[in-house]
Amino acid sequence: MTANYQAYFIDLDGTTYKGKKRIPAAARFIKRLQSAGKQVLFVTNNSTRSPQFVADNLARNHGINVGPANVYTTALATADYLDQAAGEKRSVYVVGESGLREALAAKGFKDDDQAPDFVVVGLDSHVTYEKLEKAVLLIRAGAKFIGTNADSNLPNERGMVPGAGSIVKLVEYATQQKPLMIGKPEKIIMEMALQRVGLSTADAVMVGDNYHTDIQAAINVGMDSLLVYTGLSRPAEVAQEDIQPTYTVETLDDWKIN
Template sequence: MKDYQGYFIDLDGTTYKGKERIPAAGRFIKRLQEAGKEVLFVTNNSTRTPDFVAENLRKNHDINVTAENVYTTAIATADYLRSIAPAKSKIYVIGESGLKLALEKRGFILTDDQPEYVVVGLDTSVTYEKLEKAVLLIRSGAKFIGTNADSNLPNERGMVPGAGSIVKLIEYATQTKPVMIGKPEAIIMKMALERVQLPKEKVIMVGDNYHTDIEAAINVGMDSLLVYTGLSRPEEVIKEKIQPTYKVNNLDEWKI
């Protein structure tokens, strides 16, 4: 087993299950911190700010981290756009406060007046008017960016529509494929590697979902650790052509 210097860690299903703690995850992260490892939570959630995520981890899951330990698709989207577009570029956004704030902090102007980009994330207050505007702007030449392709999100009511469902509707109406940022795409992983300033050979991706967390690692050429505390099941994963680098039943099994 390699001596990894950095750990990219998923949240829901890996670090916690909704409001429920995963005690082994808390112990795992404490062991990483004591060993001086770089810890970065890499999440497809674009609705929350890193400060909010870190506070939730501290208050509700006894995981002592700060906003600097959190990398959301909102931040990754802003970082990606900053790498290809000048400050003050105009962007139309379908999304919530986490996404809008991340873009504003990078100097972008959020407007529906002739934007160069349309960025679409999860928006629990989405309306037909917002969708219509996004479709017309993309059809008029604005570049289409999607935060992530998650079709569903788990909550207490069941598997509700995720950001990918909104992105797909706009893709269908425009016949335009978006640039996708979040897991399993390589973009968020490359942006996260730039954030921690480590080569991919020194970092491992830890997650519970083969089709997002593990495929993201595969797509960028990183090692991966699949933990069976969330979505993916052993009988499903064994059928995949490319296997995770490592698999554990819970994170207590991982030796640092």
């Protein structure tokens, strides 16, 4: 099994590691990609952490040596998309954490809790009723509703805790408005990631463990995909899907790099 791609977009949890647990084949896979001169970009729906934090975690805890430029989060994708689409509209109200706030600020967006152009809702572990109330009222008053991603749950050491999508859904229910979604499985994050590396869909492959986010995102943007069975999706479940991943492997050790 082999194919020649210039860039590999790679998911994190379930693909590169499992919570705090290493996936040794993933570290070997990244080293092989680096030795072959491939572009490596970790594409993650997590909007809470900065690229530097993610890169530091990969190096310190998982034996994977990359820099912040190798990390692309939904926070960055949201900021990049709005930077291109917003024109002169540069005010935002954010339900989210530092990673999202920093990414938007870096693109020149200013906090506004009175009459913002956009309300951006992501994962926020310190969310309050007051924050949600404000987000709902601002959207109902005319602000455009943006959601970082639709993940209903997030795996951690305690189990499957509420994800960003759970917060987005609450705001959607209270406003009766559909948000523009940025993260996997939507194609916006993939389009922004391709722009970031300066390549077309034919030059990159998406590597992930979750058919419904990683693989579906690749399908939605017209990219090849590599599903690895080290995380969420199982072979019997994937076999039922109408559109199959381009490739599947039991472990990333099984993938030959051209």
